[in-house]
Amino acid sequence: MTARRKKGQQQRREEFTIERLDDEGIGLVEQGGKTVRVVGALPGEKILAEIEYEGRHTIGARMVKRLTNARERSRRQNCSKAEQCQGCPLISMDYAAQLHFKHEKVARALATYPQLTEINVNTVLEAPRQLGYRSSAKLAIGKERGKVMIGLYRRNTHQVIDIGDCPLHHPLINEVVAVVREEIERQGVFVYRPDKDHGLLRYLVVRVSPLRNEAMVTFVTRERCDREVIHLAKWLVKKVPNVVSVHQNINTGSGNVIWGNQTLRMMGHPSLLDQVGELKLRIGPNAFFQVNHDQAERIYQLAREWAGLSKEEEAVDLYCGIGGIALNLARDARMVTGVEVVQEAVRNAADNARLNDLGNCRFLAGDAAQILEDLALTSRPAVVSVNPPRKGCEPEVLRAVASLAPRTLIYVSCNPETLARDLALLAEQGYRCNEIQPVDMFPQTPHVESVARLEHSPKK
Structure with a gap:
């Protein structure tokens, strides 16, 4: 049961010293067996806060005044609405500190699984623009x-x-x-x-x-x-x-x-009509597409580089959306098959293949696991790329991917926790992750995109 302040009730204020940030970038401090959550406060800062609600395990507080500033606090003029809308909880943090926070977020997710602790997590690829980037x-x-x-x-x-x-x-x-x-x-x-x-x-x-x-x-x-x-x-x-x-x-x-x-x-x-790098793209109103064009282009380039396809090889792109990654892979491959559940996105992807004069692509609408089972009867792709939603891949999809036995698997993720979970499952299927490249797709927010490269390494 959560108790909120009643109308007319006197506002309770307390001083806190913030101890850490949670994975959502909210300042935390433990007090009396409860976790106090304060948006916009950074570790080490002493603040005066107003209690907004109190639950069994958590206390929500609104920062009224900073009594001390953290070294990581940005000197930039912050958004006046940030603490209310909570859409960019890291906007008060220096950008270098934001990148460190996101690197640690990925590393913590991997540390949950002993078989993933040796994966190399590269320095976060910083965004050229930290403001005005959302399209x-x-x-x-x-x-x-x-x-x-x-x-x-x-x-x-x-x-x-x-x-x-x-x-x-x-x-x-x-x-x-x-x-x-x-x-x-x-x-x-x-x-x-x-x-x-x-x-x-x-x-x-x-x-x-x-x-x-x-x-x-x-x-x-x-x-x-x-x-x-x-x-x-x-x-x-x-x-x-x-x-x-x-x-x-x-x-x-x-x-x-x-x-x-x-x-x-x-x-x-x-x-x-949009464009990312050399790729022209038509995007429908319901289709998913990355919100940061600068970083989307870098992810496409990285996926293409890590895939290392030749004109004799095929690739499959799961959760392909409007075809961004698939069309980039098609520049090097003999054939690329894109798979997507959203019909409108599949139509957009096919239009985009024609728009870019890429005749070596096909796009299929439907359930990923079922389509992969069908593909396994006729195709042996050298590379499979996946770019699932935040919930990650279903276990049956990952098993179906492994049954295709691609030499390389590229996993683009927007959620470190589900990425780590799926990498652990893929390790059981004989795929070893060599490298993860975090990408700062969403500056000023706690979200981080990651690109993982896996190679087929059958058990001896």
């Missing part, structure tokens, strides 16, 4: 005291924190958000209330092509509402001509899942 944003729409709020939900609540000009977003995203907020207020469009499961506008999703400086915008609504969305779309395109595509996604569910099953094009192009 996409999924933002909740809310209302408070008559004012439209567009941003992120406050942790464990339905309250939307209006983020204003987010320093992590591409400037075009911030421009779109400002115009949409203004027009929702002007039109008086009903905003969705999750506590009542009532209202219309739920989320605003913006994706930007940094090279072309163009945007695709999707309004996620509780029900189909062409008139309201078309009006918003026309106003948006008039005010921000760089918006070249507008969609409506209909989500009738009452949970916190963003996307519904139906997406309708309202104005402009059906997809966004």
Whole structure:
């Protein structure tokens, strides 16, 4: 049971000295058998904090004042909304310290498994841009005291924190958000209330092509509402001509899942034309794509280098999305097969192969384990690459990968814990991880991307 401060109840303040950060970048200190959690506080700092809630094992506190500063504290002007929205808990930390934090996060995950302790974890590949790097944003729409709020939900609540000009977003995203907020207020469009499961506008999703400086915008609504969305779309395109595509996604569910099953094009192009390095990519409104173009290009290059394919060899790319890694591998291989469960992404990937004049690719939609079983009957790929979601790969997928017996396996991960778990399982299947390259895909946040290289090493 968690006790929150009641309205009118006197606020309790205490001084704490922060001991460490958790894996989410939250400052922690142990007190009276409970863990106190403070966003924005760094190890070694003495702070004055206000208690917001107290549970059986944890205490949530809001920093009121820093009494001492950690050596790692950044001298840069921080975002004024950081402690409220909690989308970038490391923004107060010096960048070199952020990279060290992420390296240790990967190393700690591997240390859980004795068979993985000898893996070489390289220095984190730092991002050329630590601000303004995000090319996409999924933002909740809310209302408070008559004012439209567009941003992120406050942790464990339905309250939307209006983020204003987010320093992590591409400037075009911030421009779109400002115009949409203004027009929702002007039109008086009903905003969705999750506590009542009532209202219309739920989320605003913006994706930007940094090279072309163009945007695709999707309004996620509780029900189909062409008139309201078309009006918003026309106003948006008039005010921000760089918006070249507008969609409506209909989500009738009452949970916190963003996307519904139906997406309708309202104005402009059906997809966004983007480019990463030499690769041209068309991205649909529902398709997954990396948010940091600089680092995505480096991951593609690294995967291609580590694969070391020749024109006589084949490769398979699992969880291929719109084809970024697969198309890069295809530049060296005889044939590359991409596998993805999302139909729209598979269509995008096939379009992207044609767009880049790569005829040695094919893309299959469906369950990865089943498709791999079928491929095992006719194909012996030299390389398999996987880029799963945060939950990692299902055990049956990893066993199916091992049954193909590729010489090299490239694993791109956004979650060190599931990466370590899967590497341990692959070790049982005869695949030894030689090297992990962490990549700072998300500066100012605790998240870290990793690329692992595994070689087939059968048991003697």
